[in-house]
Every structure is written in C-alpha cells, then in structure tokens.
Amino acid sequence: MIAIRNLIKRGEDRVVQRFLQSHSPSPKRFVSRIDNDDEMFLFDLQVNKGDRTRTAIYYYTIGSRIFNSIRQLANWQFGGLQNVGTFLDFACGYGRSTRFLIQELPPERVWACDIYADAIDFQKRYYGVNGMVSVPDPADFPRSQKFDFIFASSFFSHMPESSFGRWIETLRNLLTKRGILVFSTHDVSLLPASVDVPPSGIYFIPHSESRTLDKNQYGSSYVSESFVTRVVDQVTGGEARVHRIKRGLVWFQDLYIVTRESNRDFTDLNFLHDSSGNFDSCRPEPAGHGTLTGWAADLNPGGSIKEIQFISSERVIQAVTPSFDRPDVAVFFNSPSILRSGWTCQLREDCVRPTHIIEIKVVNHKNQSRTIAYDTLKALLNRRSAAA
Numbered sequence: 001m002i003a004i005r006n007l008i009k010r011g012e013d014r015v016v017q018r019f020l021q022s023h024s025p026s027p028k029r030f031v032s033r034i035d036n037d038d039e040m041f042l043f044d045l046q047v048n049k050g051d052r053t054r055t056a057i058y059y060y061t062i063g064s065r066i067f068n069s070i071r072q073l074a075n076w077q078f079g080g081l082q083n084v085g086t087f088l089d090f091a092c093g094y095g096r097s098t099r100f101l102i103q104e105l106p107p108e109r110v111w112a113c114d115i116y117a118d119a120i121d122f123q124k125r126y127y128g129v130n131g132m133v134s135v136p137d138p139a140d141f142p143r144s145q146k147f148d149f150i151f152a153s154s155f156f157s158h159m160p161e162s163s164f165g166r167w168i169e170t171l172r173n174l175l176t177k178r179g180i181l182v183f184s185t186h187d188v189s190l191l192p193a194s195v196d197v198p199p200s201g202i203y204f205i206p207h208s209e210s211r212t213l214d215k216n217q218y219g220s221s222y223v224s225e226s227f228v229t230r231v232v233d234q235v236t237g238g239e240a241r242v243h244r245i246k247r248g249l250v251w252f253q254d255l256y257i258v259t260r261e262s263n264r265d266f267t268d269l270n271f272l273h274d275s276s277g278n279f280d281s282c283r284p285e286p287a288g289h290g291t292l293t294g295w296a297a298d299l300n301p302g303g304s305i306k307e308i309q310f311i312s313s314e315r316v317i318q319a320v321t322p323s324f325d326r327p328d329v330a331v332f333f334n335s336p337s338i339l340r341s342g343w344t345c346q347l348r349e350d351c352v353r354p355t356h357i358i359e360i361k362v363v364n365h366k367n368q369s370r371t372i373a374y375d376t377l378k379a380l381l382n383r384r385s386a387a388a
Contacts, residue, residue, distance in 0.1 A: 038094040067100035088147040091155035138170040152183040169235035184253035201227030277362040279373035282380040297338035298364040311359040354378035
C-alpha cells in the first residue's frame, strides 16, 4: 500500500490548484482536502503508480460526475436540489461527491453516513454536515430521521444476497412520503461470458478494494434487473416503483430509483449521460511537436461528439473531431454507432511548452463538455493512460 504522508490541500500542487479553480462551482468554498485514509484515493493512487496529481484530478472528476447524477435526479423529483429538505449520503466514505453536493445544498440538510467513524468525523469537520456512523446489520440502523433523498453509491455493488434486500427495506423505510432511494449496482453484463450467473440473478465474489471490511459481508456483487425488481417487490410488498438507468453512474454502474409512491411515473425522467472518452498516449515527434491520441463518444440516444478541444492558458489552441475507427471502444460499450470514435492531434512546440498545462475536453452536440485529461504536456508525454 502506498502511504500518503500529507493531506492533499489547495496549493500543494500547481496543476491540481489550477484544475480546482476552473472546475469547482465555488472555488473559494470548495473543500479540496483529501484524508490520508480515503480508500477511494488510495486505490486509484496504486493504479496510477503513485502519481498524486493525476490521482487527485481523477478523484475530483469522478466526484463531480457522481454529483451530476444526483443533481439530475433531484431536478426530476423535486424541481431542484434547493427543494430537498433532507439528504442522506449513505456509505459515502470520505465524501468524494459530498464535497460537490454541499456547494449547492446547505450542509445542515445533509447527513453523511458510513461504517468508518473516522470518515464521518472528517466530513463533519470539513464539510459541516450531519454525521451518522453505520452498522453491519441493517436491523440495528437508527430510524429516527426521515429523508427526502437517500443516495447509496457503490454500496449495493458490494452486498451479498443475504443483506441486499434487508438494506433496501431499511433505507426505503427512512424515506419521506415524496422521497426517493437511489442506489447503484454492477450489472451481470459486466461479467465475463464464461461466468455462470446463478438462477437467483446475483453473483457475489468475496473481494473488494476495502482494506479492513469482511470480504464475505462486503465483496463485489453483480445483479440482473430482474433480481433487483424481485427483491424490491418482496421487501415492499409490491408497494414501491423501481426504475433502472443503465450505466447511470459514471457510465459504469447502473442506477436504480425506488420510490414510496406506488404510482410514480418515470416517463418524464430525461437522464443524460455525460460524454465518454480517454486520452491514451502522447508521443514526442522529431519536428518538435507531440502527437496525442485517444477516443471520444456520446452514448446518449442520437448523441454525437462535436469536437475534442485542447486548451492551454484558458484558450482553445486546437480542436479535432473523431477521425478513425476504434473497434475496441465499440465492443466495450456494445455500441456499433460509436465505432468512429478515435482521435489524434498534433501539438506544435511553438503553441505549447512542456511545462504548460494542457486540458483535453470532449464536447458533444449539445455543447456539454467533460474533461478527460489535465496535466502538463511533459507529464502527458511521460505516461500512457488506461482506458476509462
């Protein structure tokens, strides 16, 4: 395990500081601090071989993307986050997305809940939210508070069948009359074709990124839609509505919405996925420029990529469009329509210096954008990125 000697805070790294200044909704109020024991950060730090800058920017980016899903669902159900009276961020760790949530929802309306007491102490201290320490057995979970919005990101994706339904029942019973429970899961389609999924529709593996939790109670689970629907019907007596958003969380995990209203209609939910893309490599050329390659795709129905922008010193220095086929991307997303997703770009030395910060941004046909890389040109030249 790679140790983090100091907390990440604003000013520690020039690139991270610039990124937060341009990407956080309210930079002066944004809590940039990351705790030494944040398992999400530690896991990605290992993946990135100790690159703290790259890991921090990825950490913040994922938090922002998760929050974008929260915001969309709050707009749909409540007409905006400002109308959410109480919000429970369940199994929230050290608040990767909570730090974005409190930019738009007053922290006194937010309850952070996790089984790690230190994580809750961190959030109470730096975010100013209410705190609840969770428990292994849902039967022991406190029931005194009701919530309009309960969000459980990457929790049910770790639950075995024995506790999956019990936690859904417990959390749904904490909803107000107008409340919604939103949770994410791994779909069985993410499993290799060679894996035989049991007839129950849930496949559990006693393995996770957690360093301390019992792997038999907190492993990795993959579920079918029919399994989730059946469990919700069983624990609610058929009184709840459930709706699935395929890959609604960072285009990887499915999102499920469970209501207390048995007649809630989902036809007016227009959920939009953010654009997908990746920077793959940057190759130096003898002529003094660098050739960057990657892919970009819009996976919304009828969506398309307008351009991939390369930004330095807050100006677009170059823009390209997808120009060649990427069969690997089309196969990964099971979407032949995004076959033409590969892009390449040559940045000349007279346009950007090795120490300059380069932002690579994907812009779709609705002018919605997503940053897929942010670092100095020198750092980009020195790495090859894994697909994401």
